[in-house]
Amino acid sequence: xxxxxxxxxxxxxxxxxxxxxxxxxxxxxxxxxxxxxxxxxxxxxxxxxxxxxxxxxxxxxxxxxxxxxxxxxxxxxxxxxxxxxxxxxxxxxxxxxxxxxxxxxxxxxxxxxxxxxxxxxxxxxxxxxxxxxxxxxxxxxxxxxxxxxxxxxxxxxxxxxxxxxxxxxxxxxxxxxxxxxxxxxxxxxxxxxxxxxxxxxxxxxxxxxxxxxxxxxxxxxxxxxxxxxxxxxxxxxxxxxxxxxxxxxxxxxxxxxxxxxxxxxxxxxxxxxxxxxxxxxxxxxxxxxxxxxxxxxxxxxxxxxxxxxxxxxxxxxxxxxxxxxxxxxxxxxxxxxxxxxxxxxxxxxxxx
Numbered sequence: 001x002x003x004x005x006x007x008x009x010x011x012x013x014x015x016x017x018x019x020x021x022x023x024x025x026x027x028x029x030x031x032x033x034x035x036x037x038x039x040x041x042x043x044x045x046x047x048x049x050x051x052x053x054x055x056x057x058x059x060x061x062x063x064x065x066x067x068x069x070x071x072x073x074x075x076x077x078x079x080x081x082x083x084x085x086x087x088x089x090x091x092x093x094x095x096x097x098x099x100x101x102x103x104x105x106x107x108x109x110x111x112x113x114x115x116x117x118x119x120x121x122x123x124x125x126x127x128x129x130x131x132x133x134x135x136x137x138x139x140x141x142x143x144x145x146x147x148x149x150x151x152x153x154x155x156x157x158x159x160x161x162x163x164x165x166x167x168x169x170x171x172x173x174x175x176x177x178x179x180x181x182x183x184x185x186x187x188x189x190x191x192x193x194x195x196x197x198x199x200x201x202x203x204x205x206x207x208x209x210x211x212x213x214x215x216x217x218x219x220x221x222x223x224x225x226x227x228x229x230x231x232x233x234x235x236x237x238x239x240x241x242x243x244x245x246x247x248x249x250x251x252x253x254x255x256x257x258x259x260x261x262x263x264x265x266x267x268x269x270x271x272x273x274x275x276x277x278x279x280x281x282x283x284x285x286x287x288x289x290x291x292x293x294x295x296x297x298x299x300x301x302x303x304x305x306x307x308x309x310x311x312x313x314x315x316x317x318x319x320x321x322x323x324x325x326x327x328x329x330x331x332x333x334x335x336x337x338x339x340x341x342x343x344x345x346x347x348x349x350x351x352x
Contacts, residue, residue: 001049003040009087010315011035012044023050059191065164066091071319077305078102079209080320081312081348082235086188086206092164093184095157097210099132101278104207104232106225107141107217108250115218115250116144118242122215123148125269129278132157134210136203136224137172137185141217146175149183156183159206161199165191201227208232213272216241216263219253226253233262236310238276240266295338298323298331303340303351311350 004012015033016022022030022044030041043049060067068075068089076097079085091097103126107115119141123133133149135142137158149156156179160168164187167173176185188206189199204224208214208231216239219225232239241263244251257263264275273279295303298321305320306312318328332349335341342352 001040001043001046003043006084006087008035008040014315056190059165060090063164064092068097073320074098075320076210077312077320078211078309079206081309081316082205082209083313084205085209089186089188090164090190091184091186093157093180093186094182095132095155095184095186097132097157097186099155101129101131101276102134102211102213103131103272104134104211104214104228105141105145105217106135106204106207106214106219106228108219108223108225109138109140109142110250111140111144111218112248112250114244115141115242119144119217120148122217122242122266122269123154124152126272127152127154129269129273130154131212132183134159134207136160136200136207137167137169137176138224139169141225143172143175146172146179146183150175150178153182157210158183158185159203159210160185160187160195161189161203162195163187163189163191163193166195168195200224204228205231208235208237211237213238213240213276215239215266215272216254216257218242218244218250220250221252221256223253226257229257229263238272239263240272240275242266296331296334298327299335302328302331302335306341306349306351309350311344311348314347314349317349 011033012022016025027041027045030036030044031038068091070080070087105119123145133145133154133156135145135158137143137146137160146156146158162168164185167176204227208228214229214232214237216225216229229239239257239262241254241257243258243265244254246255258265266272302321305317318325321328332341339352341349344350
């Protein structure tokens with residue numbers, strides 16, 4: 001529905017309780033939901049969208065495309081607490097979007113030999129940490145990251161700015177096919193959606209949202225990589241940038257991110273693992289396991305949800321925990337008293 005994006009859709013779900021209830025609700029009731037006016041209410045009652053949805057489901061069944069909704073347990077937890085996260089994702093392949101570690105690698109479409117070499121080396125150095133490598137299947141740094149991940153036997157997923165009934169650029173179809181067994185391709189766009197320019201910033205927010213860390217290998221001052229880094233900063237993700245020559249316009253974006261403290265300077269994967277503490281075996285794990293034994297099932301479930309992200313909005317916790325707001329408030333209070341959870345600004349919560 002053209003007027004119903006992720007934010008409006010969540011308002012409808014909160015007001016009606018379920019997608020089915022939204023479609024069955026009377027127009028006079030829909031307009032009373034905050035942010036829903038007569039135009040959106042009329043859109044919801046239009047029958048052609050149900051027919052389009054039915055057609056899409058049949059197409060997905062024929063093409064072995066998996067649909068992941070925001071309330072599914074396999075929906076990426078890192079992405080779920082972001083206000084603009086898609087309510088529906090379409091996936092083709094074999095990949096765990098809730099992998100223990102995820103790293104996005106992005107950069108220019110016209111990389112220098114230096115950037116190509118650094119990108120390949122970083123992916124190879126990440127092999128011991130076994131992260132999921134996320135990128136966008138574009139020319140340049142993206143495709144190098146995917147290809148090197150396959151060679152290093154690391155899972156890798158490409159987030160696309162179009163429907164899964166096509167592949168852009170088509171020249172990367174063989175690599176995309178190879179990724180099906182060791183990753184996959186992912187999008188929020190229905191079949192028939194063209195790779196239009198306005199879709200790619202939307203794609204970039206998903207790349208940032210899926211990741212623990214975003215690495216910019218080489219980039220000009222403007223472009224998709226910088227947009228991805230900006231999203232990552234907004235989502236409180238760690239951003240890393242590979243420095244380049246000060247007089248090279250293709251490195252201006254990375255140098256700017258570092259200079260303005262929007263990215264950590266990165267020379268190798270060791271810099272990332274050290275800052276992310278992926279190289280540290282914490283002695284506290286035994287204690288944490290013991291603490292988990294003393295938690296109620298609701299408390300254990302809530303802690304598990306928070307383990308996948310730096311912080312999580314209360315609305316996302318309500319949806320994924322299947323607890324009502326009152327029950328969840330009590331669970332969070334108990335976890336705060338036990339020193340496991342802390343309250344964050346903006347109605348968000350995180351592991352202490």
